[in-house]
């Protein structure tokens with residue numbers, strides 16, 4: 001299924017919250033953070049620290065990605081969120097979002113993309129997603145999120161021509 005990729009606006013706030021929660025992966029605190037980042041990006045003083053792109057099936061938001069420059073670095077950017085509606089996962093929407101995000105990152109001169117995820121078993125498909133799309137497991141911090149729940153950091157070097165391998 002190919003979606004149209006468009007900005008995420010105020011009108012999509014509740015839907016973004018709902019589809020993030022519906023993945024069943026994130027703690028309530030994390031769901032709230034996703035919404036806060038959207039609010040920050042749409043606020044009156046509109047920050048460029050958090051950028052969003054949404055995947056839409058007609059008017060329905062079915063996924064989104066959020067990224068931003070990593071403070072204090074030279075051309076390193078964080079991919080903060082990439083989420084697809086549980087009902088639509090495995091149909092290429094995440095790949096489409098990632099490809100678009102990387103295209104925009106490259107246009108903004110990004111050198112290194114960093115993404116943080118969890119070692120939990122229920123994140124195995126997420127880790128496979130990153131690994132199949134050119135991300136390398138760069139570091140692990142044991143017990144970071146909780147006992148037995150490690151922080152896994154993936155990176156992708158956009159400067160080495162990996163962009164073309166963003167998606168099969």
Ligand SMILES: CC(C)(COP(=O)(O)OP(=O)(O)OC[C@H]1O[C@@H](n2cnc3c(N)ncnc32)[C@H](O)[C@@H]1OP(=O)(O)O)[C@@H](O)C(=O)NCCC(=O)NCCS
Pocket residue numbers: 023025080081082083084085088089090091092093094095096117123125126128129132
């Ligand atoms: C990770 C995620 C964004 C991928 O999006 P997607 O639309 O399901 O991914 P695609 O259909 O483009 O690609 C599917 C690939 O991702 C992996 N994958 C991840 N979750 C999957 C799922 N629930 N169903 C099927 N494949 C999944 C598979 O390994 C598959 O690889 P393949 O194409 O080599 O077989 C999405 O599954 C998701 O929202 N997961 C929950 C939230 C999450 O973990 N976000 C990242 C942390 S912020």
